[in-house]
Amino acid sequence: MYCILCIGSVYLYVGWNQPIVHTNMANRVAVVTGSNRGIGLSVVRGLLKSDKFSDGDVFVTARDEAKGKEAMELLHKEGLARAKFHQLDITDEESVKRLASFLKEK
Numbered sequence: 001m002y003c004i005l006c007i008g009s010v011y012l013y014v015g016w017n018q019p020i021v022h023t024n025m026a027n028r029v030a031v032v033t034g035s036n037r038g039i040g041l042s043v044v045r046g047l048l049k050s051d052k053f054s055d056g057d058v059f060v061t062a063r064d065e066a067k068g069k070e071a072m073e074l075l076h077k078e079g080l081a082r083a084k085f086h087q088l089d090i091t092d093e094e095s096v097k098r099l100a101s102f103l104k105e106k
């Protein structure tokens with residue numbers, strides 16, 4: 001399964017259980033799928049520490065809100081307090097739409 005959502009100039013690439021990130025340098029918003037652990041969480045850390053993304057929004061997303069909040073606590077303890085969170089289950093169309101609407105209004 002693979003889909004690409006285009007919300008204005010924010011692009012969200014959603015791959016099957018794969019942490020995929022696309023950044024738009026004008027709006028500087030990055031959304032990382034499956035980022036409560038593993039490679040996704042490492043991608044989030046990398047973006048937050050990158051000089052090239054020092055003023056961008058980085059969204060941790062997880063299908064399970066509780067796991068997402070645990071990841072956020074971990075990032076905050078590491079001094080990476082700039083991370084933001086939104087729920088996202090890539091297999092749930094309503095969840096994808098909720099995130100799309102949220103980003104569009106942002």
Ligand SMILES: NC(=O)c1ccc[n+]([C@@H]2O[C@H](COP(=O)([O-])OP(=O)(O)OC[C@H]3O[C@@H](n4cnc5c(N)ncnc54)[C@H](OP(=O)(O)O)[C@@H]3O)[C@@H](O)[C@H]2O)c1
Nearest residue numbers: 017018019034035036037038039040063064088089090091
């Ligand atoms: N680690 C490697 O060396 C390696 C190498 C090559 C390729 N890969 C591939 O890269 C991917 C990520 O690897 P990883 O080691 O980071 O895996 P991981 O530690 O198992 O993490 C997978 C992440 O995807 C999330 N996820 C699963 N189903 C989801 C869904 N429907 N919607 C949203 N998020 C979902 C998981 O959330 P939950 O915590 O809720 O399960 C978790 O956050 C995997 O597909 C893996 O096969 C990994």
